[in-house]
Amino acid sequence: DAGVTQSPTHLIKTRGQQVTLRCSPKSGHDTVSWYQQALGQGPQFIFQYYEEEERQRGNFPDRFSGHQFPNYSSELNVNALLLGDSALYLCASSLGLGYTFGSGTRLTVV
Amino acid sequence: GQQVMQIPQYQHVQEGEDFTTYCNSSTTLSNIQWYKQRPGGHPVFLIQLVKSGEVKKQKRLTFQFGEAKKNSSLHITATQTTDVGTYFCHDAGNMLTFGGGTRLMVKP
Numbered sequence: 001d002a003g004v005t006q007s008p009t010h011l012i013k014t015r016g017q018q019v020t021l022r023c024s025p026k027s028g029h030d031t032v033s034w035y036q037q038a039l040g041q042g043p044q045f046i047f048q049y050y051e052e053e054e055r056q057r058g059n060f061p062d063r064f065s066g067h068q069f070p071n072y073s074s075e076l077n078v079n080a081l082l083l084g085d086s087a088l089y090l091c092a093s094s095l096g097l098g099y100t101f102g103s104g105t106r107l108t109v110v
Numbered sequence: 111g112q113q114v115m116q117i118p119q120y121q122h123v124q125e126g127e128d129f130t131t132y133c134n135s136s137t138t139l140s141n142i143q144w145y146k147q148r149p150g151g152h153p154v155f156l157i158q159l160v161k162s163g164e165v166k167k168q169k170r171l172t173f174q175f176g177e178a179k180k181n182s183s184l185h186i187t188a189t190q191t192t193d194v195g196t197y198f199c200h201d202a203g204n205m206l207t208f209g210g211g212t213r214l215m216v217k218p
Contacts, residue, residue, distance in 0.1 A: 056206060
């Protein structure tokens with residue numbers, strides 16, 4: 001049973017560019033959440049998707065947007081990248097109890 | 111806004127010593143989850159606590175939820191080198207907020 005799959009694993013982008021990160025949830029999980037984790041800090045909640053709708057949103061600007069597809073997979077889009085967007089982006093899926101995290105996408109903005 | 115604070119930020123222990131991390135919220139939590147993140151890894155779900163005063167054990171790990179549901183703790187008895195990592199509490203209710211984590215380092 002595959003866990004949460006994220007792609008790509010690493011990415012380098014230039015300031016001002018746009019990026020799309022992808023997540024396939026664990027089989028059977030219908031809820032996908034995205035987190036940003038800076039080095040040495042706890043994950044910061046970006047948003048959560050359920051039934052293709054954004055259900056909750058953390059304190060992130062509108063440059064961060066997302067989507068969930070009918071097969072429950074999800075994308076995170078970030079526009080107008082800033083140096084401060086450099087972080088590990090984690091996707092987590094759930095079906096009730098506990099969140100299963102992917103290995104993350106390491107985004108570096110130069 | 112709601113905050114989830116964790117203390118201590120770092121803890122060095124000798125192998126065999128006990129370890130405790132504390133999580134405190136400014137608001138009442140509907141439930142709380144605990145995760146472990148190994149260096150270079152991703153958070154792994156350990157447990158969820160829901161009821162006021164709840165205590166759960168997993169081998170050497172003991173998890174507690176405060177009576178007022180505003181705090182929680184994770185205690186590890188007789189630490190081993192395999193316990194190394196950062197332990198996070200997570201408000202899985204409305205705000206999906208993680209604490210800042212406690213990084214545990216174990217000296218063999």
